[in-house]
Amino acid sequence: MKTLGLYKKEKLCSSRAIDILFGPGGADFSRLCYPLRAVARHDDKRSSDAPVAFLISVPKKRLRHAVDRVQMRRRIREAFRLNHHDYPLCDTARIDLGFVYVADRLMPYAAVEKAVKRILAALAEQYPPASSDNTTQPD
Secondary structure, eight states: OOOOOOGGGOOOOHHHHHHHSSSOOOSSEEETTEEEEEEEEETTTTOOOOSSEEEEEOTTTTOOOOHHHHHHHHHHHHHHHHHHHGGGGOOTOOOEEEEEEEEEEEOHHHHHHHHHHHHHHHHHHHSSSOOOOOEEEEE
């Protein structure tokens, strides 16, 4: 049975990595799936062995009340936690992923989960897993 937890190694905490991710020319992948915008980049220098390290940003400009920002962060984190195992990524890739909330009001969990699934599917296409079937059939 697969575990559905999130671990410290899956959180993007390095200020250097965050600056590079959101800086000019830093992102390899950018996708808008309302109410979320995702930015990702391949980072071989990250010491964590997790394939994806992520962060969540809910700007105060979008949601003025702290309780609303915390609630949206929790919804995004839960949607990622439950769904990131369903989209295999390249095992050797180290991907830094940032979720930015772009809606002006609270969104229901179903909308957030749908956006996270679309982002993860697009990310899996961008960084496909290595083929596990290396056997070739003779002609």
